[in-house]
Amino acid sequence: MRSNCPLNFGLEIFGDKWTLLIIRDLMFFGKRHYNEFLASAEGISTNILADRLALLEQENFIKKSKDGAHKQKIIYSLTEKGIDLLPIILEIGLWSDKYAGSFLNEKKEIILGEVKKDGVKGVLAMKERLYQTHIKG
Amino acid sequence: MRSNCPLNFGLEIFGDKWTLLIIRDLMFFGKRHYNEFLASAEGISTNILADRLALLEQENFIKKSKDGAHKQKIIYSLTEKGIDLLPIILEIGLWSDKYAGSFLNEKKEIILGEVKKDGVKGVLAMKERLYQTHIKG
DNA sequence: TAAAACCACTTTATATTTGCAAGCAGAAAA
DNA sequence: TTTTCTGCTTGCAAATATAAAGTGGTTTTA
DSSP, rough: OOOHHHHHHHHHHHHHSSSSHHHHHHSSSSSHHHHHHHHHHTOOOOOHHHHHHHHHHHTTSSEEEEOOSSSEEEEEOOOHHHHHTTTHHHHHHHHHHHHHGGGGGTTTTHHHHHHHHHHHHHHHOOOOOOHHIIIOO | OOOOHHHHHHHHOSSSSSHHHHHHHHHHHHOOOOHHHHTSSTTHHHHHHHHHHHHHTTSSSEEOOOOOOOOEEEEEEEOOOTTHHHHHHHHHHHHHHHHHGGGGGGHHHHHHHHHHHHHHHHHHHHHHHHIIIIIII
């Protein structure tokens, strides 16, 4: 499966059911450790998580660093390339918000509310915060 | 894999390497027939195509209709729910445009240029055209 | 200080999905 | 009337996903 279509290029990397969920955990739920990703509601299996984390690191969406206090812990954080997935994730969220009916819980408004209210400016503000937390912080 | 997260809801349906490519073919390349989707550059296999078309119809992203002139031909077109995937597809396109480097061909500008230039207004104009072609037309 | 628990994985076994090739029934073109 | 076109279906091998257990260190607990 090869083509020089922009859509296909993206789908080749993150076109699956798990990759963007890991990015979501990093973006919105403050998760930084392997076992935190593992504990997410969707129940990713441990070998798939290991595979996707390696892939995301290899493709430079995330980076690993050492936890000073706990030597066995590894901290995962987003790179700029990973943070730039935010608009994609938000658009999927907005689409689902329109079509999922009563299936979704109310916590969605914490994240989607800002985009609905402030549009592109809201997305930019969220991006800036991610930059502060993951890259500068 | 179940959760009431908006992102997960979307990924459960179109979180794979093929589904959005079929939608893309309907949106941008004027494809309407089974063998046209089959002929796309990415080379989807016929059983996967049949599976995804059935799924997309079942989930009401596309609808089937009969071709008056050719009785064996089936015309596929987008519903509103399918057209509403446009912003997601465009955001993936914009992301890839930023990160794919020289990999992408220049035809991308025909579609992405309008979004880059006119932003949200450009997306709305594209949506309106899709509505005219697939639903009113 | 020894045992238990935690951490980020790896491994193994099984189930499901995908990819490839061929086949098929009905309609249209030669 | 034979051949081709159309939208599929079927069978099989290969790849991928899921589930569960295991590993080698590191902390925490008793």
